[in-house]
Amino acid sequence: MSKQKSEKNHNAKLSELEQNREDSTGKFLTTNQGLRVNDDQNSLKAGDRGPTLLEDFILREKITHFDHERIPERVVHARGVAAHGYFEAYDTGAQYSKADFLKAGTKTPVFTRFSTVAGSRGSSDLARDVRGFAVKFYTEEGNFDLVGNNMPVFFIQDAIKFPDFVHAVKPEPHNEIPQAASAHNTFWDFISITPESMHMIMWVMSDRAIPRNLRMMEGFGVHTFRLIDAQGTARFVKFHWKPKLGVHSVVWDEALQISGKDPDFHRRDLWQAIEDGNYPEWELGVQIVEEADETKFDFDLLDPTKIIPEELVPVTKLGKMVLNRNPDNYFAETEQVAFHLGHVVPGIDFSNDPLLQGRLFSYTDTQLKRLGGPNFHEIPINRPVVTVHNGQRDGHMRQQINVGKTSYSPNLLNENTPKQAKQSEGGFASYQERVDGNKVRARSKSFRDHYSQARLFWNSQADWEKVHIVKALQFELGKVEEESVRERMLIQLAQVADELATRVAKGLGLEIPSAEGVQLNLGVPADADPAEYQSRPLTGKEGKSDALSIENTPLNADKNIKTKQVAILAADGADGDSITALKKALEAGGAQAKLVAPHLGKLRTGAGETIKIDFSLQTTASVMFDGVYVAGGDKSVQALTQQPDAVNFINEAYRHCKPVGAASAGKALLKAAAYGGADDILQGDGVSIDDGPDAFVANLAIGRFWSREMMSEPKV
Numbered sequence: 001m002s003k004q005k006s007e008k009n010h011n012a013k014l015s016e017l018e019q020n021r022e023d024s025t026g027k028f029l030t031t032n033q034g035l036r037v038n039d040d041q042n043s044l045k046a047g048d049r050g051p052t053l054l055e056d057f058i059l060r061e062k063i064t065h066f067d068h069e070r071i072p073e074r075v076v077h078a079r080g081v082a083a084h085g086y087f088e089a090y091d092t093g094a095q096y097s098k099a100d101f102l103k104a105g106t107k108t109p110v111f112t113r114f115s116t117v118a119g120s121r122g123s124s125d126l127a128r129d130v131r132g133f134a135v136k137f138y139t140e141e142g143n144f145d146l147v148g149n150n151m152p153v154f155f156i157q158d159a160i161k162f163p164d165f166v167h168a169v170k171p172e173p174h175n176e177i178p179q180a181a182s183a184h185n186t187f188w189d190f191i192s193i194t195p196e197s198m199h200m201i202m203w204v205m206s207d208r209a210i211p212r213n214l215r216m217m218e219g220f221g222v223h224t225f226r227l228i229d230a231q232g233t234a235r236f237v238k239f240h241w242k243p244k245l246g247v248h249s250v251v252w253d254e255a256l257q258i259s260g261k262d263p264d265f266h267r268r269d270l271w272q273a274i275e276d277g278n279y280p281e282w283e284l285g286v287q288i289v290e291e292a293d294e295t296k297f298d299f300d301l302l303d304p305t306k307i308i309p310e311e312l313v314p315v316t317k318l319g320k321m322v323l324n325r326n327p328d329n330y331f332a333e334t335e336q337v338a339f340h341l342g343h344v345v346p347g348i349d350f351s352n353d354p355l356l357q358g359r360l361f362s363y364t365d366t367q368l369k370r371l372g373g374p375n376f377h378e379i380p381i382n383r384p385v386v387t388v389h390n391g392q393r394d395g396h397m398r399q400q401i402n403v404g405k406t407s408y409s410p411n412l413l414n415e416n417t418p419k420q421a422k423q424s425e426g427g428f429a430s431y432q433e434r435v436d437g438n439k440v441r442a443r444s445k446s447f448r449d450h451y452s453q454a455r456l457f458w459n460s461q462a463d464w465e466k467v468h469i470v471k472a473l474q475f476e477l478g479k480v481e482e483e484s485v486r487e488r489m490l491i492q493l494a495q496v497a498d499e500l501a502t503r504v505a506k507g508l509g510l511e512i513p514s515a516e517g518v519q520l521n522l523g524v525p526a527d528a529d530p531a532e533y534q535s536r537p538l539t540g541k542e543g544k545s546d547a548l549s550i551e552n553t554p555l556n557a558d559k560n561i562k563t564k565q566v567a568i569l570a571a572d573g574a575d576g577d578s579i580t581a582l583k584k585a586l587e588a589g590g591a592q593a594k595l596v597a598p599h600l601g602k603l604r605t606g607a608g609e610t611i612k613i614d615f616s617l618q619t620t621a622s623v624m625f626d627g628v629y630v631a632g633g634d635k636s637v638q639a640l641t642q643q644p645d646a647v648n649f650i651n652e653a654y655r656h657c658k659p660v661g662a663a664s665a666g667k668a669l670l671k672a673a674a675y676g677g678a679d680d681i682l683q684g685d686g687v688s689i690d691d692g693p694d695a696f697v698a699n700l701a702i703g704r705f706w707s708r709e710m711m712s713e714p715k716v
């Protein structure tokens, strides 16, 4: 590792990793035994045209290691990207939790991995999917993992249904199609008879499932957890991560194109933002509910298909996370990191959410398979920054050399150490919740409200967000081959909102069938009476919650252009001054401008100067950018109007409701790109024809101009 990189944004975990870093720069090639290799080009043969000799230990070592390079990918969340950083506590957390890392001003190293869920490791970043949001805090009291998602609820209420759910969404077993997509029979078959999924379905069909990048999405712990204060008082909490740059998404047509043009779009963005010093930031917050208030809501805090609306319980911010360093090695760090929501520290505890309880089993179990044995905690990225002492011994690939004779307790040969710690010495003691119940396989009556929060979500969306949800459902169900599945989904959607079902049905060319006779899976045990398990009817009081709409996230209130990407289209003969002025204005606001031209290399301006070109039209597309500007200069604009890729660039940016700007000569390209009336594009919202950069920069701060979509796309 170069010294420069290893010292960048240092923290205790990064220093601890130093002992495992290897840098070959300037070194001799060796075998794994440290033997210098004299010939790495040719295997050992009996004569230069003869057979290879078994004796060739160098060949055998190299090939054998190669043969064993792969490990099983994660069964879910296989595709991911991660970064190092730190968490810094505000002065708000200590009154609710005795956790050391929540004491005001404490800085704790973190490693955060984002992921898609359904796709395999080589799939595309832009699949319509939930995103994993897993943070490992290397605290002075041991590792704390907050293993969440970018959506606050889940598809199922009980862990026992997880394998069923995952089997339904994964590629179908007979032909392994489709990859990283929920738009197929088995997923919607399962969903259409599983009412508890309907709230989550609303989130997954919304633009939350196609983030603009990973830096602009929220995170949620999903389950209700507990914080325990220094006096031992417990409070229920829901964890939230709020991105400093607000929540932003792409549109579905963009997502489809990005999947082909740059399947690594999100991974590249995170990597590049960190390399550029644009460190992503989130604030960690909690919604706090006193134990005495556990049952005061009309939903159950233990039901993972429910949120606590922020209007009922606001989010208290506990600190901020900054990601400021990329990993050195993808496999060693991002692939081998092992999260587990059972990794907690004193001051944090669980609730009885039956999904959470099942997860407490799964995460260690899955690492045993994936990482090959019980010593995965010794892999550098998984090691805590504090030392580990216990009587656990041996197993595959053991790294620690435990000295002494005793690996048991009690012992007197080693003064009965390692010894238990009192709570005052940092010992973890589970919260003593009183539990009294019969041993039953059952689902609480309080879990039978399947639709009210799905409706709350729908009610809370802006018009354009509703359009996107309707279109997403039309797309997904349109890909389903069985009409009976489509029809059952319409029945489900009608339970959420008639308007939603009617609009989706129109695109599918179907009527909403009667719900009579449809057998739903309501989690009824074989011997129970199904009538007892019916979904609770809607009350008509579902209302709205502003925090559920992307339109209301912080960035949209505090409009800025930080880290936005702009393409400046130009060809030889362009007006260099218009390019320079726009670049300056964008960079002053923290945005980035890239020059896109018909060819790579240097652009020759009308005044004869040369400017470096960032991308040729062949190597990029408008879907990679937040806005597009056409540089001035008649010769340049004329050349661009002859290029289908340039015309398409504008057409797509306009269709995707992005700011489109042009110096006055650029009008011609806009007109060539228009569909519908050629002059309409010039009048579209968010289209600026201006020889100065101001109007374009102001539009970029606004973001997308959804009115265009409402006008130009087929009504849904």
Ligand code: HDE
Pocket (backbone or CB within 6 Å): 074, 075, 076, 077, 080, 113, 114, 115, 131, 132, 133, 134, 147, 148, 149, 154, 158, 159, 160, 162, 220, 221, 222, 223, 337, 338, 339, 355, 356, 358, 359, 362, 363, 364, 366, 367
């Ligand atoms: Fe996971 N989940 N999950 N999950 N999950 C895994 O663990 C599981 C659930 C989440 O970047 C696996 O190491 C069960 C909810 C994230 O490495 C596995 C159930 C939430 C990640 C597993 C759930 C999550 C995982 C696969 C239902 C949001 C990626 C590989 C009871 C709160 C972590 C692995 C990373 C990964 C099991 C449901 C989040 C198999 C059984 C709800 C972010 O153990």
